Amino acid sequence: MANRIVVLGAGLIGLYVGGLLHAAGAPVSLIGRSRMRALAEGPLVFSGIDGRRVELPAGALDYSEDPVALADAGLVLVTVKSADTGDAGDLIGSIAPQRPAVLSLQNGIGNTDVLQTRLPDYDVAPGMVAFNVAVPEPGRLHRATDGGLMSARMPALLPWLPAFEAAGLPLVMRNDFAPVQWGKLMLNLNNAVNALSGVPLAAELAQRPYRRVFALLVAEALKTLRASGIVPARVTRVPPQALPMLLRVPDAVYRRIAGSAFAMDAEARSSMWEDLNAGRRTEVDYLNGAVVRLADRAGRTAPYNAAIVELIHAAESGTLPAYTADELYAHLASSGPERPR
Numbered sequence: 001m002a003n004r005i006v007v008l009g010a011g012l013i014g015l016y017v018g019g020l021l022h023a024a025g026a027p028v029s030l031i032g033r034s035r036m037r038a039l040a041e042g043p044l045v046f047s048g049i050d051g052r053r054v055e056l057p058a059g060a061l062d063y064s065e066d067p068v069a070l071a072d073a074g075l076v077l078v079t080v081k082s083a084d085t086g087d088a089g090d091l092i093g094s095i096a097p098q099r100p101a102v103l104s105l106q107n108g109i110g111n112t113d114v115l116q117t118r119l120p121d122y123d124v125a126p127g128m129v130a131f132n133v134a135v136p137e138p139g140r141l142h143r144a145t146d147g148g149l150m151s152a153r154m155p156a157l158l159p160w161l162p163a164f165e166a167a168g169l170p171l172v173m174r175n176d177f178a179p180v181q182w183g184k185l186m187l188n189l190n191n192a193v194n195a196l197s198g199v200p201l202a203a204e205l206a207q208r209p210y211r212r213v214f215a216l217l218v219a220e221a222l223k224t225l226r227a228s229g230i231v232p233a234r235v236t237r238v239p240p241q242a243l244p245m246l247l248r249v250p251d252a253v254y255r256r257i258a259g260s261a262f263a264m265d266a267e268a269r270s271s272m273w274e275d276l277n278a279g280r281r282t283e284v285d286y287l288n289g290a291v292v293r294l295a296d297r298a299g300r301t302a303p304y305n306a307a308i309v310e311l312i313h314a315a316e317s318g319t320l321p322a323y324t325a326d327e328l329y330a331h332l333a334s335s336g337p338e339r340p341r
């Protein structure tokens with residue numbers, strides 16, 4: 001069996017996970033694009049909200065923009081943004097005929113289907129990174145929230161578990177991964193709200209008016225899931241079903257209840273904000289858009305999530321937005337049954 005782990009998409013998650021696997025002694029190659037080259041080739045510091053710190057000297061990583069390392073892969077970690085998943089699948093299919101195990105460490109619903117369609121004979125598993133990675137200063141990859149790595153149970157991943165364990169990133173395999181993915185998606189419905197707010201996550205979530213917008217999206221998603229017979233799993237200390245209620249409590253109560261459940265750095269922002277900020281396509285179609293599609297399949301509508309998708313698409317082709325919470329709420333409320341207050 002080929003014993004190399006190849007990270008396809010050396011961005012924030014790819015570099016963080018691949019870098020720590022390398023630091024723990026696993027044979028890792030990273031395939032990236034020029035935007036991340038300086039970061040990937042420079043000295044790297046991996047820091048964490050838990051105080052953990054790992055350092056790598058410049059040039060320590062086997063980083064390349066040539067995907068040839070895929071030919072030696074026993075495991076491919078797909079860490080590209082959702083819009084690039086199809087191309088990543090094609091690349092694996094053309095360069096890695098040895099059929100490495102493929103693990104998607106992406107957010108959203110649908111990436112594994114895209115990969116499996118392009119790679120019908122490969123073992124492909126959906127996975128999840130439950131923490132947030134930011135670059136607070138050049139050369140430092142910082143794990144800005146708590147949470148770990150999870151995947152669907154897939155025998156082809158078993159030989160790789162010790163490497164993740166050694167890297168301090170144990171991969172927890174679960175039988176009920178679809179509910180887990182939907183549980184995580186409930187949290188990621190806030191990515192768009194955060195991107196549209198223009199403020200860091202902690203500042204956004206500290207304000208009840210923004211949380212009410214988030215709550216509208218989650219409540220609508222929960223109804224859609226119920227109508228589709230899906231029970232989202234709990235991926236944080238707060239069960240998804242309790243989220244809308246928790247989000248609507250007054251700020252002081254929220255601080256007390258959620259402070260520890262959603263520990264995060266003051267400067268952390270959603271990666272959707274990062275994408276808008278950099279003029280890139282966002283993953284909104286795989287997040288809020290997944291709720292809209294699920295509703296459609298169940299013969300229903302999801303007007304709030306659909307309205308958010310539209311706002312993000314407008315922002316992708318316009319200027320960086322900074323909606324006040326009241327503006328956002330009024331916009332959403334006018335799109336669905338909720339009466340603007």
Ligand SMILES: NC(=O)c1ccc[n+]([C@@H]2O[C@H](COP(=O)([O-])OP(=O)(O)OC[C@H]3O[C@@H](n4cnc5c(N)ncnc54)[C@H](OP(=O)(O)O)[C@@H]3O)[C@@H](O)[C@H]2O)c1
Nearest residue numbers: 009011012013031032033035079080084106107129132133
């Ligand atoms: N960042 C977080 O905190 C976080 C947390 C949890 C989950 N996630 C999820 O993890 C996934 C990755 O997110 P990210 O923040 O790490 O994204 P990112 O920083 O944009 O990294 C992805 C990198 O992959 C590169 N890429 C795309 N196609 C490629 C190809 N064919 N060959 C080589 N490189 C390729 C991209 O190139 P370009 O630079 O040219 O685009 C980009 O540099 C997303 O699904 C995201 O939602 C992120």
